Amino acid sequence: MIYREAGDFKTSYRADGQTFPIRLDRWGYYAVLAVAFGIIPFVINDYWANAVLVPFLIYAIAALGLNILTGYAGQVSLGTGGFMAVGAYAVYKLMTSFPDVSILIHILLAGGITAGVGVLFGLPSLRIKGFYLAVATLAAQFFLVWLFNKVPWFYNYSASGQITAPTREVLGFAVTGPATSAPAKYLVCLVLAFLLAWVARNLTRGSIGRKWMAIRDMDIAAEIIGVDPLRAKLSAFAVSSFFIGIAGALLFAVYLGAAEVGEAFGINKSFLVLFMIIIGGLGSIFGSFAGAAFMVLLPVLLKNVLVGNLGWPTDLAAHIELMIVGALIVTFLIVEPHGLARLWRLTKEKLRLWPFPH
Amino acid sequence: MMMQDNLTAGTRQIGPVVMELRNITLRFGGVVAIKDISFDIRQGEIRAIIGPNGAGKSSMLNVISGFYRPQEGEVIFRGVPRGPMKPFQVARLGIARTFQNIALFEGMTVLDNIMTGRLNRMKAGFLSQALWWGRAEREETENRAAVERIIDFLEIQNIRKTPVGRLPYGLKKRVELARALAAEPQLLLLDEPMAGMNVEEKEDMSRFILDVNDEFGTTICLIEHDMGVVMDLSDRVVVMDYGRKIGDGTPAEVRGNQAVIDAYLGVAHD
Numbered sequence: 282m283i284y285r286e287a288g289d290f291k292t293s294y295r296a297d298g299q300t301f302p303i304r305l306d307r308w309g310y311y312a313v314l315a316v317a318f319g320i321i322p323f324v325i326n327d328y329w330a331n332a333v334l335v336p337f338l339i340y341a342i343a344a345l346g347l348n349i350l351t352g353y354a355g356q357v358s359l360g361t362g363g364f365m366a367v368g369a370y371a372v373y374k375l376m377t378s379f380p381d382v383s384i385l386i387h388i389l390l391a392g393g394i395t396a397g398v399g400v401l402f403g404l405p406s407l408r409i410k411g412f413y414l415a416v417a418t419l420a421a422q423f424f425l426v427w428l429f430n431k432v433p434w435f436y437n438y439s440a441s442g443q444i445t446a447p448t449r450e451v452l453g454f455a456v457t458g459p460a461t462s463a464p465a466k467y468l469v470c471l472v473l474a475f476l477l478a479w480v481a482r483n484l485t486r487g488s489i490g491r492k493w494m495a496i497r498d499m500d501i502a503a504e505i506i507g508v509d510p511l512r513a514k515l516s517a518f519a520v521s522s523f524f525i526g527i528a529g530a531l532l533f534a535v536y537l538g539a540a541e542v543g544e545a546f547g548i549n550k551s552f553l554v555l556f557m558i559i560i561g562g563l564g565s566i567f568g569s570f571a572g573a574a575f576m577v578l579l580p581v582l583l584k585n586v587l588v589g590n591l592g593w594p595t596d597l598a599a600h601i602e603l604m605i606v607g608a609l610i611v612t613f614l615i616v617e618p619h620g621l622a623r624l625w626r627l628t629k630e631k632l633r634l635w636p637f638p639h
Numbered sequence: 640m641m642m643q644d645n646l647t648a649g650t651r652q653i654g655p656v657v658m659e660l661r662n663i664t665l666r667f668g669g670v671v672a673i674k675d676i677s678f679d680i681r682q683g684e685i686r687a688i689i690g691p692n693g694a695g696k697s698s699m700l701n702v703i704s705g706f707y708r709p710q711e712g713e714v715i716f717r718g719v720p721r722g723p724m725k726p727f728q729v730a731r732l733g734i735a736r737t738f739q740n741i742a743l744f745e746g747m748t749v750l751d752n753i754m755t756g757r758l759n760r761m762k763a764g765f766l767s768q769a770l771w772w773g774r775a776e777r778e779e780t781e782n783r784a785a786v787e788r789i790i791d792f793l794e795i796q797n798i799r800k801t802p803v804g805r806l807p808y809g810l811k812k813r814v815e816l817a818r819a820l821a822a823e824p825q826l827l828l829l830d831e832p833m834a835g836m837n838v839e840e841k842e843d844m845s846r847f848i849l850d851v852n853d854e855f856g857t858t859i860c861l862i863e864h865d866m867g868v869v870m871d872l873s874d875r876v877v878v879m880d881y882g883r884k885i886g887d888g889t890p891a892e893v894r895g896n897q898a899v900i901d902a903y904l905g906v907a908h909d
Contacts (some may be wrong), residue, residue: 294783295776483771487779488761495744495755502742505704506822507730507759516765564746 300482306629317471322464330463331536337577338470339531344557344569345481346524351555352563353485354517355497356406360418362550363425364522365529366542367395370435372530373444376457377437384449384456388473388530395526396519398425403518407511422551429542445539457534466535473531477524482566484520493517494564525554556606560613562622571621579606653874654682657858658703658826663712665698665882672698673709674882680826685852686860687869690879691902696862697739699879700828703860704736705729717825731759735824737815739831739862745804749814752803753789756821757782786821792854793817793847809840813847820851827851829861833868841865845872870894878902 291297301307325334343361350356371391376384402421406414429435436444448458454465484490492513495503504510533540540546553576561572580602587598617623658680665673673695680686688696701707703714705726714721716732724732735756744752761782763775790796793813798806803814812832819827832848833841845868851857863869869876870890878886878893880902886893893899 294780294787298779298783480769483769483775487768487771487775488758488763489765489768491747491751491755492758494747494751495758498744498746499742501726502738502744503755504726505706505730505736505738505742506755506818507727508755509725509727 298486300486303633314475317475322468325463325467327463330467332581333577335466335470335536337574338467338474339528339536340554340557340577341570341573342470342474342477342531343525343528343554344561344573345477345566346521346528347554348558348561348563348565348569349481349485349493349524350517350521352558352565352568353490353497354493354514354521356403356514356517357411357415358418358521359415359548359551359555360402360421360425361525361554362546362548363422364395364399364525365532365550366425366429366546367398367522368392368526368529369533369540369546370429370444370542371395371526372534373437373446374435376447376449376534380447380449383451384534385451385469387449388527388534391530392523392527395529396523399518399522399525400515403515403522406514406518419548419551422548426542426546429546441541443539443541444533446534446537449534457538459538461535469535470531473527477527478566478570481524481569485566489513489516497564556610558620559610560620562620563618565620565622567625568620568622571625575621576606651683651853651856653684656680657682657717658860659713659715660699660703661713661715663699663702663709663714665695665702665707665709671882673702675712676879676882676884677712678877678884678887680858680860681875682858683852683856684858684874685848685872686858687873687876688860688862688879689864689866689869689876693881694879695882696879697830698882700736700830700860700862703826704734704828730822733822733825734828735819735822735826736828737812737819737830737832739834741808741811741815743803743811743815743818746802748800748802749795749806749817750786750790750799752814753786753817753821754782756818757786759822785823789817789820792850793820809836809843812836812840812844816844816847816851820855820857823855824857827857827859829859829863831862831864833863833865841868848872 291302301310321334343365347358347361350358368391371394372387375382375387375390379387402418405417409417430442436442439445446457448455448460450456451465451469455461456465456469485493492503492508493516495506495508496510496513496517500510503513529546533545537545557572557576558569559572560575561570562568583602583605584595584598587593587601588595613620656679660679661677663673663676664671676699688699690696698707702709705724705728708723716734721729721732744755747755761778763773763778767773767775790799793816795810795813795817798810803811806814816829816832829848833844836844848859848861849872852859861873873890875888876886876890876893877884878896878899885898885902886896888896
């Protein structure tokens with residue numbers, strides 16, 4: 282009954298264009314931020330950080346990135362894992378080459394380097410579309426993994442071929458390396474996820490976002506109203522790769538601590554993030570978070586229920602998880618291609634009219 | 640703002656030549672779509688291109704809007720011959736168009752669709768947009784105000800937040816006109832704006848076209864099949880048949896032209 286837009290009048294275009302036009306949504310958003318920044322850091326433990334919250338935030342960043350490219354600009358990509366690897370190896374090389382520079386700067390630079398690589402692999406998108414572009418980005422995925430395996434310079438000639446994150450500090454707290462505390466990991470990821478989500482929202486509601494969506498919906502019409510397809514597509518690849526690069530850097534430096542490229546950034550990563558945006562909702566910021574939460578939480582939940590409560594063998598639970606995810610993706614593609622975000626919006630629309638449906 | 644000046648103009652004047660097409664020939668392989676056609680469009684007029692199916696009308700419009708490059712001939716816009724250009728560059732010159740089969744962005748709302756018409760006027764840098772600070776926010780509000788004037792003008796206020804995919808055909812046509820108008824074009828090309836409409840929708844659309852021309856002083860070049868509409872709306876008419884120009888003049892002149900009558904009614908072969 283309180284969830285209403287009636288009586289919540291907008292008197293300026295600025296107020297009408299805000300992110301959460303309904304008052305209750307706005308309060309909900311502030312409440313979530315208050316809990317995320319004000320309460321969770323003080324109560325978080327290692328299990329919650331490592332199993333749930335840190336991977337959720339990192340994958341949310343990656344999903345935001347892929348959603349900008351695929352959901353907003355309509356360019357399908359299967360190279361997410363490869364671009365995450367670029368971010369991870371970039372941050373590793375920067376951390377080991379310039380140990381005195383802040384890790385936060387390194388993470389942003391790693392995003393920038395990934396953006397450059399993304400633009401390079403985005404060039405074919407000017408000529409090919411859809412399925413064929415997906416195959417071209419798949420080539421990027423395999424090429425990048427091969428490259429980081431093959432050239433020892435990238436992993437500083439270590440005997441194992443792995444990269445390991447050295448300890449780096451922000452404001453005196455270790456955020457990478459073995460001594461990192463759970464709140465530190467969580468806060469670094471939270472701050473970046475919050476800022477990047479805010480940037481993604483700003484970009485997608487302004488003129489650059491409209492260019493992306495115009496290219497997605499009908500590229501010929503976009504061109505006729507004055508959108509340069511070259512700049513629109515490449516800017517989408519750049520911004521998307523920037524996000525994905527940062528996610529890769531965080532995944533390696535903050536979350537995993539050590540990584541081997543084929544294992545951590547293989548084709549499975551590409552599909553995982555793609556599933557997140559399909560289930561969460563294409564072309565939606567909220568959907569990126571919802572999809573990431575779903576794909577991170579589902580295995581944890583299934584493991585707790587099947588292995589913990591029912592006492593099933595672990596491998597059986599793992600297989601069941603694959604089957605459930607597969608079935609869900611098929612269901613979502615058929616029943617609700619706009620994903621969880623759409624379901625959430627429909628619920629809200631219903632709620633807005635409840636209990637009088639007309 | 641320019642829009643406001645135009646709104647107060649109100650009086651109709653036909654000015655100098657805006658667009659001149661000189662000896663245009665367009666071939667697709669061996670097929671000659673347009674053969675040696677010349678005509679011009681004057682400032683502030685409504686110019687119609689008519690002709691039977693397959694006469695090359697849409698090809699002509701595509702030449703003007705930069706989709707097709709003619710093998711021979713010159714396109715002269717505001718006295719300057721136009722070199723080979725991509726469609727988005729033509730759009731930036733101030734030429735907007737609509738399509739025969741609607742080309743709207745189905746996944747976006749009506750408002751967002753019309754806002755895309757003003758993309759070329761939004762110059763905020765990347766950083767300003769990313770932070771939603773300064774120029775990006777200012778531009779958004781300014782352009783929203785201009786778009787709202789067009790929404791009022793075309794009477795589509797109640798659907799501004801509706802995704803275009805959900806709209807009926809007649810309204811989509813109107814939204815497409817709104818998007819083209821939002822660019823405040825110097826020359827507006829309409830490819831069969833009334834195709835597939837019923838009588839009432841045609842009347843509405845005709846009124847909007849006349850109002851646009853009258854109030855904003857927009858130069859309009861349109862293709863239409865409905866003879867009655869063309870004769871009522873336009874100042875001058877080009878008639879095409881099999882890629883050639885067979886008539887050019889005021890509606891009354893064209894109506895009396897024997898070649899035009901033959902093309903439309905057929906000629907007895909004896």
